Amino acid sequence: MADPIFTPQREPEDVPPYDHERAEAAVRELLIAIGEDPEREGLQQTPARVARAYAELTAGMRMRPEDVLTTTFDIGHDEMVLVRDIELWSMCEHHLVPFTGVAHVGYIPAESGKITGLSKLARLVDLYAKRPQVQERLTTQIADSLMELLEARGVIVVIEAEHLCMTMRGVRKAGARTITSAVRGLMHRSATRSEAMALIHSPRH
Ligand SMILES: Nc1nc2c(ncn2[C@@H]2O[C@H](COP(=O)(O)OP(=O)(O)OP(=O)(O)O)[C@@H](O)[C@H]2O)c(=O)[nH]1
Numbered sequence: 001m002a003d004p005i006f007t008p009q010r011e012p013e014d015v016p017p018y019d020h021e022r023a024e025a026a027v028r029e030l031l032i033a034i035g036e037d038p039e040r041e042g043l044q045q046t047p048a049r050v051a052r053a054y055a056e057l058t059a060g061m062r063m064r065p066e067d068v069l070t071t072t073f074d075i076g077h078d079e080m081v082l083v084r085d086i087e088l089w090s091m092c093e094h095h096l097v098p099f100t101g102v103a104h105v106g107y108i109p110a111e112s113g114k115i116t117g118l119s120k121l122a123r124l125v126d127l128y129a130k131r132p133q134v135q136e137r138l139t140t141q142i143a144d145s146l147m148e149l150l151e152a153r154g155v156i157v158v159i160e161a162e163h164l165c166m167t168m169r170g171v172r173k174a175g176a177r178t179i180t181s182a183v184r185g186l187m188h189r190s191a192t193r194s195e196a197m198a199l200i201h202s203p204r205h
């Protein structure tokens, strides 16, 4: 049996348009289910607000990595590029509550020196984060899309995150951080991987 944690997501072109009306109705139902009165003053606009918020929090379902890795340059730089401590907010697909932390994304450009703008790496993290996720899949998707679209010779993605489903409910282990990594291509070389890890963990100035 396939592990339900790793079931693939729909491809963006197969995702139907966001249904605001349905989302609103569902939030209203949820309010009723928990025993609230959706007509009381403070809650009247809540279904519409939540529906808008979820549209934003799931916008990455309808985006492809090529939509954000739009700018690439051939500058002949073929050494490692690493952006660390990229702020990350995602939503666990099991409980639909946030997980938050940082992503570190490094790559070794193609021999041609094809690179992308640094902000695009952060945009790529955001794209995959704005979907119902598991941290492992998020990590893998970022790594694989960089390998493919930049034709990178190597990639490392490390994500350190705290899952609110483990903090505010359930086992209630505040401060427990989950660390996942995805390593591709030349980053498997131990010296290169050690260099990346040293950069990720070097003290901030
Ligand atoms: N591997 C993985 N697990 C996750 C992630 N986010 C949440 N989970 C886990 O998914 C599991 C779902 O387990 P279930 O037993 O079906 O759900 P539950 O009864 O709410 O589990 P508890 O959280 O232990 O109360 C939990 O152990 C969560 O901690 C993630 O990104 N990756």
Ligand SMILES: [Zn+2]
Binding pocket: 092, 093, 094, 095, 096, 097, 163, 165, 166
């Ligand atoms: Zn969860």
